[in-house]
Amino acid sequence: MFCFQCQETAKNTGCTVKGVCGKPEETANLQDLLIFILRGISVYGEKLKEMGAGERSNDDFIAQGLFATITNANWDDARFTAMITEGLQRRDQVQHKFLAAYKEKNGSDFDAALPEAATWTADPSAFAEKARTIGVLATENEDVRSLRELLIIGLKGVAAYADHAALLGFQKDEINDFIMEALASTTKDLTVDEMVGLVMKAGETAVNTMALLDEANTTAYGNPEITEVNIGVGKNPGILITGHDLKDMEELLKQTEGTGVDVYTHGEMLPANCYPAFKKYDHFVGNYGGSWWHQNKEFESFNGPILLTTNCLVPLKKNNTYLDRLFTTGVVGYAGAAHIGDRPEGGTKDFSALIEKAKACPSPIEIETGTIVGGFAHNQVLALADKVVDAVKSGAIKRFVVMAGCDGRQKGRNYYTEVAENLPKDTVILTAGCAKYRYNKLNLGDIGGIPRVLDAGQCNDSYSLAVIALKLKEVFGLDDINDLPISYDIAWYEQKAVAVLLALLFLGVKGIRLGPTLPAFLSPTVVKVLVEKFDIKPIGTVEEDIAAMMAGK
DSSP: OOBOOSTTOGGGTOBSSBOTTSOBHHHHHHHHHHHHHHHHHHHHHHHHHHTTOOOOTTHHHHHHHHHHTSTTTBOOHHHHHHHHHHHHHHHHHHHHHHHHHHHHHHSSOOOSOOOGGGTOOOOGGGHHHHHTTSSGGGSOSHHHHHHHHHHHHHHHHHHHHHHHHHHTTOOOHHHHHHHHHHHHHTTSOOOHHHHHHHHHHHHHHHHHHHHHHHHHHHHHHOOOOOEEEEOSOOSSOEEEEESSOHHHHHHHHHHHTTTTOEEEEEGGGGGGGGOHHHHTOTTEEEEOSOSGGGHHHHHHHHOSOEEEOSSOOOOOOTTOOOGGGEEEETTOBOTTSEEEOOOOTTOOOOOHHHHHHHHTSOOOOOOOOSEEEEOOOHHHHHHTHHHHHHHHHHTSOOEEEEOOBOOOSOGGGHHHHHHHHHSOTTEEEEEOSGGGGGTTTSOOOEETTEESEEEOOSGGGHHHHHHHHHHHHHHTTOSOGGGSSEEEEEEOOSHHHHHHHHHHHHTTOOOOEEESSOOTTSOHHHHHHHHHHHOOEEOOOHHHHHHHHHTTO
């Protein structure tokens, strides 16, 4: 195996025996093979589009396949084997469609060369052997490999957001078309300029996909509202739901109503507490615990069943006892955990097994008390625009610092807590994603009633931060987004954060600090390009970075 898609990759180079995340070599190789097959499907899909015979039947499969390979999403080799098998069948079907369309249009058979991803086939007994030959290192040129992987890794984040939107009935052909175009491009010999152009187009697609998901979520559940979220527990047994899928949240709340079972969020599901459609449920108690990497302790102490709707799922440790309480759904998989199947056409998922399990469990152990404030998505912040603008004009707010992104296990991430604690009191932190857990329980106060931490929501709600920035640019009559009193101090861990990063670069944001380390998949040459064009920089010391950000650097 060779995997370097997450921030915690071994020695910031790549995992070669077992993932730091816990992913076994066999699973990593199967994920590589699935991507290989998705490339093959995309080769034919792109060719059909070029002929004016667009192919839509594989959109969801491709997005979900990419999503399943995101860090800490799916650990189940049987699921990957099944997806690869289905992928080969789908590729053969789209191949047949293309060959027939080509012959009808040209009067002769297609006889041009095709990449191996479009032609290789085998039964599952040969998957493991093949998977060892088509991974990341199959691309020998370091810079080509870096640009291809930057594209694929960003694409995984785009696919995750597109899948969430699709579940709520929101899709755009141009998003799925680009996903196929990008996948197919990695089978071609392109120039550096062409590959960089595709990376930037991935950033544009990330913006459009996050906007689509924002529209899907707010249409279905209303605009998030400023909300004090309870972090204590009640006396009833509970279900803990984590991940990002608000459709699952909706159906779980409906099915648990009146059962005597309470519902709590964990990790990236925290912002669900701020949506009007969910706040009406009396048995929706609040949030339990912190970010994803604390789950081995927090899932244990919760006592009730846990529903994983998306990443991040951490492998259980030897002393963990909650496997029989662990339920997965959607793209998530874990051997030994019960899996809740997909909803039937026009129907809902069946969470009855989860609910019955909860009824037999004791109530959660309380690990903290109090509240945290959320709900500062773009609609809510823009409603306060006059107040914010006045605070900036008066000098009460000197600077905004965007500290969105991911949390993780490395000790170096204490940097983000220390930055939050030491920023001058006339600064406001804009955040989204689980990076917030490094400082969202600190008492940082407010500025004239404006909290010093404005939490926009999940990682995809980084879109809200972009909307806020663009609105402030308009209000202050600026020509360049980089002239705003905003600095970017971003924490990354997995592939959705890469999609967000590419979105910011597409929007023209410069001077982003990225940490705790720069991605291992960026070659020195690619880093040089990003530094020269966008002034991307690694984080430094807390003191130096705060001084630089306050000076607009």
